[in-house]
Amino acid sequence: MNLNRKLSVDDLLEGCRRAERRTQELLYKVLASRMLSVCMRYAKDRFEAEDILQVGFVKVFQKVGEFRGDGSFEGWIRRIMVNTAIESYRKNQRMMNVVDIDEVFDAPQVTFDMNGLEVKDLMNLIQSLSAGYKLVFNLYAIEGYSHKEIAEQLGITEGASKSQLSRARAILKEKIKKMEGNFFINEQSTAQEDFPMMMATVPLKN
Amino acid sequence: MQPISDKDFDKFFQDKLSDVEEKPSKAVWTGISKQLSAKKKQTFPVLWMAAASLATVIGAGVWFSAQKEPMYLHGDVSPVVVNQNKTEEQSVEVLKHTDQKIDSALSNPKSKKYISISVSDVAVIEEERPSAVIPVVEKVAQKQQPAKVVIAAVPESVEEPETKVILSDETISLREKSDEEMENVDVKPKRIKSMGSLVNFVVAKVDKRKNKIIEFEDNDEGTKVSGLNLVLFKFQAKE
Numbered sequence: 001m002n003l004n005r006k007l008s009v010d011d012l013l014e015g016c017r018r019a020e021r022r023t024q025e026l027l028y029k030v031l032a033s034r035m036l037s038v039c040m041r042y043a044k045d046r047f048e049a050e051d052i053l054q055v056g057f058v059k060v061f062q063k064v065g066e067f068r069g070d071g072s073f074e075g076w077i078r079r080i081m082v083n084t085a086i087e088s089y090r091k092n093q094r095m096m097n098v099v100d101i102d103e104v105f106d107a108p109q110v111t112f113d114m115n116g117l118e119v120k121d122l123m124n125l126i127q128s129l130s131a132g133y134k135l136v137f138n139l140y141a142i143e144g145y146s147h148k149e150i151a152e153q154l155g156i157t158e159g160a161s162k163s164q165l166s167r168a169r170a171i172l173k174e175k176i177k178k179m180e181g182n183f184f185i186n187e188q189s190t191a192q193e194d195f196p197m198m199m200a201t202v203p204l205k206n
Numbered sequence: 207m208q209p210i211s212d213k214d215f216d217k218f219f220q221d222k223l224s225d226v227e228e229k230p231s232k233a234v235w236t237g238i239s240k241q242l243s244a245k246k247k248q249t250f251p252v253l254w255m256a257a258a259s260l261a262t263v264i265g266a267g268v269w270f271s272a273q274k275e276p277m278y279l280h281g282d283v284s285p286v287v288v289n290q291n292k293t294e295e296q297s298v299e300v301l302k303h304t305d306q307k308i309d310s311a312l313s314n315p316k317s318k319k320y321i322s323i324s325v326s327d328v329a330v331i332e333e334e335r336p337s338a339v340i341p342v343v344e345k346v347a348q349k350q351q352p353a354k355v356v357i358a359a360v361p362e363s364v365e366e367p368e369t370k371v372i373l374s375d376e377t378i379s380l381r382e383k384s385d386e387e388m389e390n391v392d393v394k395p396k397r398i399k400s401m402g403s404l405v406n407f408v409v410a411k412v413d414k415r416k417n418k419i420i421e422f423e424d425n426d427e428g429t430k431v432s433g434l435n436l437v438l439f440k441f442q443a444k445e
Contacts, residue, residue: 028235033227050230054237114218122222141216
């Protein structure tokens with residue numbers, strides 16, 4: 001199944017290069033649902049996610065000539081979606097609260113059972129993060145970017161990227177703990193090791 | 207249960223979320239296809255403009271190759287002299303010795319002689335002695351009407367002629383039958399002597415191939431198409 005889809009996506013590449021509208025639509029139909037879920041993680045809600053998806057796909061069709069074939073076509077499209085999400089974040093940045101320290105300050109290191117969490121819950125958790133945390137957590141934890149790459153993409157320092165990631169994790173854990181109704185087995189305060197920069201306010205640049 | 211490590215925490219999210227699918231609303235594709243169509247429309251006029259300019263060039267080629275109007279040759283002295291108005295026979299006489307006179311006038315700074323010539327005479331001089339007389343001739347030729355020219359103050363040396371040309375109103379005499387005569391005096395500069403060479407110039411700027419898309423050639427009988435290169439259809443006149 002997976003192999004079939006990859007094959008067909010690559011088959012659609014040539015048609016997209018010739019800007020055939022039917023092939024473009026086919027590609028969209030094959031990948032739109034997957035890509036929307038990517039966009040959802042970066043957006044605050046479904047509407048914003050669909051906006052990013054639309055802008056991203058227009059870019060894909062316009063820039064398909066630049067795709068050189070190193071790596072999969074789908075991976076390339078996915079990166080365009082992520083980059084579009086980053087651009088969207090930059091545009092909206094001034095309207096958002098970048099850092100909210102109080103939220104992080106008291107976060108204890110807790111253990112909890114995450115296995116009961118549904119995909120939908122996780123998506124909601126990520127979406128509830130403020131924009132800066134959401135971006136760094138998505139890029140590092142899920143997309144697999146390094147702190148160096150994140151720093152370059154967002155125009156921040158590596159240290160800022162690391163501290164944002166730590167805070168994002170702490171907030172997520174705190175929220176999971178609350179969702180489970182204070183169900184935790186063990187509380188070990190390792191905060192000093194895990195959050196050395198907790199007090200530092202390092203807002204994103206720009 | 208052990209406290210979960212950051213790595214495992216991240217991986218948990220990654221595993222759960224990286225293969226999720228979420229169906230977008232139909233409005234998204236509608237928006238995409240609208241934007242793509244808008245972009246396409248922008249490129250459309252460019253094709254039309256290319257087609258239109260190609261048609262213009264070819265049209266011009268056909269038009270000018272159809273015109274077989276003969277070109278007049280340069281440098282023929284006698285018809286000009288023969289066509290002189292009889293009342294000016296004296297100035298024709300002067301013309302025949304004009305070169306000598308001008309030369310002597312230029313070489314003798316103290317000479318106060320006035321040299322009287324008519325414009326059509328000057329045009330002839332242009333053909334024969336361009337190097338020495340050009341400063342005088344050009345000023346007169348621009349007027350393009352018969353006039354008597356008086357060369358007054360004489361230059362200090364021949365190398366740097368600072369001859370002053372006085373076009374006194376009294377000496378300018380208009381002739382009535384100037385139209386016919388003007389045909390005999392070809393005043394067009396050489397560089398734009400035909401539309402064909404103009405098109406050649408423009409095409410050469412755009413088309414860098416050896417065989418241009420269209421090429422004109424000037425000869426005694428006029429301008430005609432000497433080369434066509436429409437990729438599929440090529441035509442080259444024999445040299």
